[in-house]
Each structure stands twice: as C-alpha cells, then as structure tokens.
Amino acid sequence: MTGRDLVPIAIFAAVAALLPLFVTAGTWLNFAVFTLIICLAAQGWNILGGYGGQYSFGHAAFFGTAAYATAILQVRFGVSPYLGFGIGIAAAAAVGWVIGALSFRSGLRGSYFALVTLAFAEVFRVLANATEITGGAAGILIKLDVRPENFQFESRATFYWVALALVVVALVVTRALERSRLGAQLVAVRENENAARALGVDALSVKLSAIALSAAITGASGALYAQYFLYLDSTIAYGTWISVEALLAPIIGGAGTVFGPVFGGIVLHSLSEFTKTLVGRIPGLDLVIFGVLLILVVRFPPRDLPSLIRHWRGRR
Amino acid sequence: MPSYPPEIVAEAVLNGLLTGAVYGLVALGLTLVYGVLHIINFAHGALLTMAMYAAFVAWQVFGLDPYVAILPLVPLFFVLGYAVQRLVIMPASRGEDSNILLVTLGLSIVIENVMLAIFRSDTLSVQVPYAMEVVELGPMLLGFPRVVGFGVAFLVALVLFVLLTMTDTGRAIRAVAKERTGAALVGIDVKHVYAVTFGIGTACLAVAACLLLPFFYVNPRVGNAFVLVAFTIVVLGGMGSVPGALLGGLFIGVVESLSGLYLGDSLGQIGIFIIFILVLLFRPTGLFGAKA
Numbered sequence: 001m002t003g004r005d006l007v008p009i010a011i012f013a014a015v016a017a018l019l020p021l022f023v024t025a026g027t028w029l030n031f032a033v034f035t036l037i038i039c040l041a042a043q044g045w046n047i048l049g050g051y052g053g054q055y056s057f058g059h060a061a062f063f064g065t066a067a068y069a070t071a072i073l074q075v076r077f078g079v080s081p082y083l084g085f086g087i088g089i090a091a092a093a094a095v096g097w098v099i100g101a102l103s104f105r106s107g108l109r110g111s112y113f114a115l116v117t118l119a120f121a122e123v124f125r126v127l128a129n130a131t132e133i134t135g136g137a138a139g140i141l142i143k144l145d146v147r148p149e150n151f152q153f154e155s156r157a158t159f160y161w162v163a164l165a166l167v168v169v170a171l172v173v174t175r176a177l178e179r180s181r182l183g184a185q186l187v188a189v190r191e192n193e194n195a196a197r198a199l200g201v202d203a204l205s206v207k208l209s210a211i212a213l214s215a216a217i218t219g220a221s222g223a224l225y226a227q228y229f230l231y232l233d234s235t236i237a238y239g240t241w242i243s244v245e246a247l248l249a250p251i252i253g254g255a256g257t258v259f260g261p262v263f264g265g266i267v268l269h270s271l272s273e274f275t276k277t278l279v280g281r282i283p284g285l286d287l288v289i290f291g292v293l294l295i296l297v298v299r300f301p302p303r304d305l306p307s308l309i310r311h312w313r314g315r316r
Numbered sequence: 317m318p319s320y321p322p323e324i325v326a327e328a329v330l331n332g333l334l335t336g337a338v339y340g341l342v343a344l345g346l347t348l349v350y351g352v353l354h355i356i357n358f359a360h361g362a363l364l365t366m367a368m369y370a371a372f373v374a375w376q377v378f379g380l381d382p383y384v385a386i387l388p389l390v391p392l393f394f395v396l397g398y399a400v401q402r403l404v405i406m407p408a409s410r411g412e413d414s415n416i417l418l419v420t421l422g423l424s425i426v427i428e429n430v431m432l433a434i435f436r437s438d439t440l441s442v443q444v445p446y447a448m449e450v451v452e453l454g455p456m457l458l459g460f461p462r463v464v465g466f467g468v469a470f471l472v473a474l475v476l477f478v479l480l481t482m483t484d485t486g487r488a489i490r491a492v493a494k495e496r497t498g499a500a501l502v503g504i505d506v507k508h509v510y511a512v513t514f515g516i517g518t519a520c521l522a523v524a525a526c527l528l529l530p531f532f533y534v535n536p537r538v539g540n541a542f543v544l545v546a547f548t549i550v551v552l553g554g555m556g557s558v559p560g561a562l563l564g565g566l567f568i569g570v571v572e573s574l575s576g577l578y579l580g581d582s583l584g585q586i587g588i589f590i591i592f593i594l595v596l597l598f599r600p601t602g603l604f605g606a607k608a
Binding site: 053055057102103106108110111112114115116118119120122123126127129130137240244247251282283284285287288290291292294295298299301 | 356404407408410413414415416417418419421422423424425426428429430431432433436437536540544547551580582583585586589590592593596597598
C-alpha cells in the first residue's frame with residue numbers, strides 16, 4: 001500500500017468529518033450515525049462476500065455477538081466499555097472463525113454457505129432470547145450515564161466522529177487487504193477456487209482469515225450500535241434485518257471495491273429518508289425500494305449501482 | 317427436562333406428524349424447483365406469506381372458507397409463479413448461482429414489505445366454525461384442521477406424482493431435470509418447463525397456505541418461520557427428492573412438536589436449526605439418499 005492509495009480515503013474522511021459543522025439538527029445527525037453503523041457492518045460483509053465471494057446471509061451472528069458482549073460486560077461485570085468494545089470485536093472474530101471452520105471444512109459454498117450462516121444467526125437469536133444473561137426477551141439496557149469514560153457523549157457530533165473514524169479505519173484495512181498477498185489470494189479463491197488451490201493457495205486458511213476479519217469489522221458495528229442506542233434485544237442484535245443491510249449496501253454500491261459498501265449504504269439510506277419525507281411513513285416502503293434496487297442491480301451486469309446508472313444512460 | 321406420560325408424548329408426536337405433512341407440502345414446492353431448475357428459491361417463504369394473505373382476503377372480503385379458497389388460489393398462484401420465474405428470476409439470473417440467490421432474496425424483501433405496507437404488522441387469523449373441533453383417536457385428541465391438512469397434503473403429493481409420471485408435461489419436467497441440453501435438443505421448450513415447474517411449486521404453496529390458515533395466523537414475517545423449516549426438510553430429504561420432502565416434513569414436524577414440549581416455546585425452535593446445520597455440515601446429500 002502506498003500513500004497514493006490513501007488519498008481517496010483521506011478526502012472522504014475530511015469531507016465527511018465536516019458534516020456536523022453544517023448539520024446540527026439531532027434527527028439528521030442521528031440518521032448520519034445510523035447510516036455509518038450500517039456502512040461499517042457492510043464493510044465487514046464486503047471482505048468475505050465482496051473480495052472472497054462467500055455470500056453470508058448471517059452476518060447478524062457477528063453483529064449481535066459483539067453488541068451483546070459489549071453490553072453484557074458493562075452491565076453485568078462493570079467492565080469499561082472501551083475494553084468491552086475490544087472484547088466484543090474479538091468475540092465476533094472468534095465466532096466468525098468457528099462458523100467458517102465448520103462450514104468451509106465441510107466444503108459448503110454458494111447457496112449452502114448462505115443458508116448455513118442464516119441458520120447460525122437464527123440459533124444465536126433463539127439462544128439470546130431464551131437465556132438470562134442477555135436479558136432474554138425483555139432485552140438488555142445499558143445505563144444512561146453520559147461521560148466520555150463510559151463511551152457516552154453529550155453531543156451526537158462526537159458519536160458521529162467516532163463512527164466515522166471506525167468507518168475510515170475499515171476503509172484503510174480494506175485498501176491494505178486489496179494490496180496484500182492475502183487479498184490477492186482471496187480474490188483468486190473467489191474467481192476460481194480449484195485453480196487457486198492448484199497454484200498453491202491454501203484456500204481454507206485464506207477463507208478463514210477473511211471470515212474472521214469480516215466478522216471483526218461487522219462486530220465493531222454491532223458494538224457501536226449497542227453503545228449508541230444503549231438497548232439490545234435478540235431481534236435487534238441477531239435479527240435478519242442487519243444481515244440483509246450488511247449485504248445490500250455492498251452489493252448495490254459495488255461488492256469487492258473499497259468504497260462500495262459506504263457508497264451503497266449512503267445511497268440506500270438517503271433514498272429511504274427521501275421517500276419517507278416524500279410519501280410519509282409507510283412501514284416497509286423503504287425495504288420495498290431496496291429489494292427492487294437489488295433485483296435491478298443483479299439484472300444488469302456487472303452488478304452494482306454505478307454500472308446500472310451507466311446502463312440506463314447508455315440506452316438513451 | 318420434564319417427563320410426560322406416554323399419552324401426552326404420543327399426542328405430541330401425532331400432532332407433529334399432522335403439521336409436518338403441511339410442512340412437507342411447503343417443502344415439496346421448494347424441492348421441485350430445486351430438482352428441476354437447480355436453484356435455491358429464497359423467496360419461497362415470502363410467497364407462502366403472500367398466499368396466506370390471499371387466503372385471508374378471500375375469507376374476509378369474499379367470505380370464502382379457506383378450504384374452498386384452494387380452488388381459485390391454485391391457478392392464481394400457478395400463473396404468479398410462472399410469471400415470476402419468466403419475468404424476474406430468469407432474466408436476472410443468467411445462470412449464476414449467486415445472482416439467483418440475490419434476486420430471490422430481493423423478491424422476498426419486496427413481497428414481505430409490500431405485505432407489511434398493505435396489512436401492517438398486525439397478526440391476523442380467520443375464524444372458522446371448525447377451528448376448535450377435534451378428532452378423537454383413542455385417548456388422543458387431534459385438531460380437525462390439522463387432520464384435514466394432513467389428508468390434503470398427501471392428496472396433493474399424489475396428484476403431483478401422477479402429474480410427473482403420467483402426463484406429457486410431467487415427462488418434459490423430468491427430462492429437463494435430468495438432462496437439460498438433451499431435452500432442448502428433442503424439442504422441449506426448457507424456459508417454459510422451468511416456469512411451469514416454478515408455477516407448480518408456487519401452487520403447492522397456495523394449497524399449503526389454505527391448509528395452514530385455519531389453525532395458524534398470518535403476519536408479514538410468517539414466511540420466515542417456514543422458510544428455514546422448509547430448507548431443513550429439503551436438505552434432510554435430499555435436494556430435489558419429492559418423497560424425501562414428505563418424509564422430511566413429517567420428521568421435522570415431530571421434532572418441532574417434541575422440542576416444543578420438552579424445551580418450551582422460545583427454545584423449542586432451536587431443534588430444527590441445529591438439525592439443519594448438522595445435516596448441512598455432515599450430510600449435505602440428505603438422509604434419504606441423494607439425488608442432488
């Protein structure tokens with residue numbers, strides 16, 4: 001990785017960091033923080049799905065594990081939220097590694113991998129709903145005590161910058177991966193696993209590294225979610241909604257590209273806010289639009305929003 | 317773990333078998349589509365939700381008993397499935413596994429949320445006079461709607477069997493499933509057969525929806541509860557195997573009923589998911605022999 005690789009990321013970071021200086025309304029900052037949390041989860045998915053070609057339908061397993069770990073360590077054991085944050089990310093990575101080891105060793109790929117990840121996330125959801133330490137069906141509440149050492153901030157802008165910093169770190173990590181040996185091997189496995197193995201790539205260990213890294217980044221998103229909203233239950237933490245969000249943004253923004261997930265996440269959520277102001281709050285309408293966009297994007301190769309737009313402009 | 321007298325356990329097993337037959341019917345559509353088109357239809361659960369709403373509307377607006385509603389809904393959903401395959405899935409998939417996965421996921425998101433926008437998230441159910449009636453079998457009481465569901469599910473399987481083995485359409489479907497290129501060479505319109513198969517799979521869902529409604533509820537997410545169950549059954553029975561889907565359905569129905577009895581409602585669902593994961597990991601070809 002050279003300095004030039006980082007220029008676009010630096011420009012993005014600088015522009016995005018200025019936002020709270022112009023936008024001060026709480027609801028808008030709220031929207032921006034939420035969008036960044038989704039972007040972060042999507043960046044995690046992009047490592048495994050975009051670069052590795054292994055489509056997970058169960059990234060909620062990682063999001064929820066880190067979210068619950070952070071919350072439970074604080075609430076039940078009085079651990080510092082910053083330490084909890086780190087442990088949460090490590091726990092997510094470990095869960096990712098285990099799920100990966102089980103499913104990749106059994107040779108699951110394509111739809112089967114998608115299904116098994118979905119089932120793992122559901123198992124976690126049912127368990128979280130039925131055990132006591134997670135607060136069961138009532139959920140778990142992190143006590144509101146606004147102090148920086150509690151990872152709780154007076155202004156939403158501070159939280160925005162924290163979230164942005166994490167997104168930028170994930171961008172740098174993704175760029176570094178792209179330029180690394182592991183990244184090249186991962187793309188080789190995506191394009192043709194058998195050929196990659198024939199050339200001496202240890203496909204299993206490459207995929208395991210990818211799923212652990214992927215889970216760690218999505219885990220960071222989950223821990224951040226817990227810290228920002230201060231409440232979790234099993235359908236938030238392990239629900240299919242976050243698995244779907246984590247996958248939609250990169251697919252629509254451009255899977256296997258550094259900025260794809262962030263671009264997709266911002267487009268999707270701006271679109272959803274825009275329709276809300278246009279036609280009012282109809283439940284589910286934003287997701288209808290997301291689903292239609294997903295179908296359209298897949299319909300016209302090479303399968304992301306920029307090329308879909310190019311396709312339409314080319315026809316005119 | 318609590319212990320129960322044998323009558324209670326036997327009753328749970330029987331009720332599980334009855335519900336399992338309807339699960340089997342849901343899985344039948346999924347496995348048929350897999351066996352012929354070699355695609356995993358992720359929208360299967362959402363299409364079931366849609367069929368259940370259709371049956372609900374038929375009851376509420378037109379006063380049709382859910383069992384009577386089977387008659388108009390089956391052709392309706394056949395046409396719907398045909399159109400979805402022909403107009404949405406086929407053009408978008410271009411033969412790629414991951415595209416089909418994403419398109420059918422997109423479809424399920426759209427269907428589920430259109431239902432949410434129209435019907436909101438309320439849980440609805442129909443009131444039919446026979447909902448609470450029971451059939452006595454020795455000391456055991458079996459819910460009447462479940463007994464009907466069991467019978468009709470097997471009837472549908474029989475009809476499907478006859479259709480697949482004794483008609484020209486069925487022969488064409490089986491030819492395409494076995495050897496697509498060869499089928500195309502002898503003049504079978506493969507795209508048409510694909511769409512017909514998808515239509516039949518969706519029509520199975522219409523029947524299942526009408527059978528479920530008298531003893532179940534409907535909300536926009538109800539299909540999600542079935543989709544993993546159906547996938548479990550299909551994987552268990554061997555992808556693409558029709559008898560496997562029915563046997564798998566019965567088995568999963570019993571597992572669900574027993575784990576609900578012993579583990580309670582909230583933890584009870586876990587049995588199915590764990591079976592699903594274990595089968596995928598260790599026996600992806602299914603328990604009842606492999607066709608896939």
